Amino acid sequence: MxxxxxxxxxxxxxxxxxxxxxxxxxxxxxxxxxxxxxxxxxxxxxxxxxxxxxxxxxxxxxxxxxxxxxxxxxxxxxxxxxxxxxxxxxxxxxxxxxxxxxxxxxxxxxxxxxxxxxxxxxxxxxxxxxxxxxxxxxxxxxxxxxxxxxxxxxxxxxxxxxxxxxxxxxxxxxxxxxxxxxxxGAAYFELRVYGKSSHSGSQYGSGASAILELSRKIPLIFSLTDETKGLTANVGYVRGGEELGNALAGFAEAKVDLKFWDMEQGVEAVEALKRICSAAEDSRVRIELSGGVAFPPxxxxxxxxxxxxxxxxxxxxxxxxxxxxxxxxxxxxxxxxxxxxxxxxxxxxxxxxxxxxxxxxxxxxxxxxxxxxxxxxxxxxxxxx
The missing domain is CATH 3.40.630.10 (Zn peptidases)
Known part of the structure; x- marks a missing residue:
């Protein structure tokens, strides 16, 4: 031809x-x-x-x-x-x-x-x-x-x-x-953390920092990565607090993505992520995780x-x-x-x-x-x- x-x-x-x-x-x-x-x-x-x-x-x-x-x-x-x-x-x-x-x-x-x-x-x-x-x-x-x-x-x-x-x-x-x-394949998630805002000087003890709680979760999320198996976990976007920065953050959020070679591996990683985000260390903080598998392999x-x-x-x-x-x-x-x-x-x-x-x-x-x-x-x- x-x-x-x-x-x-x-x-x-x-x-x-x-x-x-x-x-x-x-x-x-x-x-x-x-x-x-x-x-x-x-x-x-x-x-x-x-x-x-x-x-x-x-x-x-x-x-x-x-x-x-x-x-x-x-x-x-x-x-x-x-x-x-x-x-x-x-x-x-x-x-x-x-x-x-x-x-x-x-x-x-x-x-x-x-x-x-x-x-x-x-x-x-x-x-x-x-x-x-x-x-x-x-x-x-x-x-x-x-x-x-x-x-x-x-x-x-x-x-x-x-x-x-x-x-x-x-x-x-x-x-x-x-x-x-x-x-x-890939799974995409939005992780939202709701804390309690307070002045970082005079009212420090009465607040509950959403940023602090999010910072505890991020290393655990990255730890899901196993490059020998082709599984990667990433937090690629983080935002939280107020622009002035002089108060404990009442809200913080992150975007998480997981990548995997087969659906069984992906399902296991998703369940592990859900366990990580199931509860906050500080009882005054609430965590919401939304999302799921976006692309199959x-x-x-x-x-x-x-x-x-x-x-x-x-x-x-x-x-x-x-x-x-x-x-x-x-x-x-x-x-x-x-x-x-x-x-x-x-x-x-x-x-x-x-x-x-x-x-x-x-x-x-x-x-x-x-x-x-x-x-x-x-x-x-x-x-x-």
Missing amino acids: ALLGDDLLGLLRSRTDEMMEDLMGLLRVDSFTYSPEGVNEVTSWAERRLVGLGFSTERHPQGDGRFALVARWGKGLNPAVLVLAHSDMAQRVPKGKDPELLGGRLVFPGVSDMKASLVSMVYALEALIREGAMPGELVVVVSPDEEQGSPATRGLIEREALRAKVCLGVEAARPDGSIVLRRK MVETPGSTRLAEAISEAAEGIGIKGLKAVATGGEADVGYASSMGVPCVDGLGPVGGGHHTPEEYLEVGSLPVRTALLARAVALSDELF
Whole structure:
């Protein structure tokens, strides 16, 4: 098939400037996951482009004003190739700062997780349509809340997975270029501590510090980590007290996440966290823990292994030598499809790294190459399943 060779790659390389222009436009949008307007702007961009390619689209409103997007190609009569993407990002767009090109890397929050992947997805599908190589049935789901665990989009993904024959995730390729066969699952929690506020000088003894109680819990939460088993526990956000800081804190809160390779391990970690947070050392303090498993793990199956091997072989034809399929600790929406028994391969976006940090980057040279690989992966998915 022509899509294996240089013709497609040459076409996409000739369109690199167009892809970069689209990407730079998306980077200017603050699509932080708690900014519905910006998230909707990015989702709408994907919608316009897919409609322009001939997809039919559906908007699925969510409670806070944002919407998830489903785009369909085909008549819906047969099992589909399911492609998963998201339009939110883990950080805010920094004010007064522009994307920076450093030695072939474009550095900016959200650049590879996953705005470059959205651009790559659109151009890959356009190339398949031009080549007459689109699957008979293909469904794209763009989640607007993936960075929160897709709480409002999960049911939609699972419904589409029920009639999918295979699922491709367009999260960024690993920094070494590898695609992904396994991902950890994750559980997210909010821990709230209610104490009794009092002046820290004249009324010290009459207060009960929520911050003190929270500080007792944090080391216990971190102690759940067992890296030899791939289990990690993290407290990634803490807030409490009053701005002046001259009173015992009446309230404190933290966000906790657990990551695990299988559901049995995850359930055990969740129960251990609940025990830690079941009671306060100070009887005047009350603790509330809310949350649970957000992403199930993405598991390797014979079908996903077969597809990953075929993608690796196809990669040779466009100059990607020795493409590996690996396990990674980050969770993603493909876990939902995987939990429904659908073979999944992820990491099919351009190469990037530093995700969820100000140093997040895209390997610019990978944009046309990995777009060509994504197009081939879509075509292979339809051939093999």
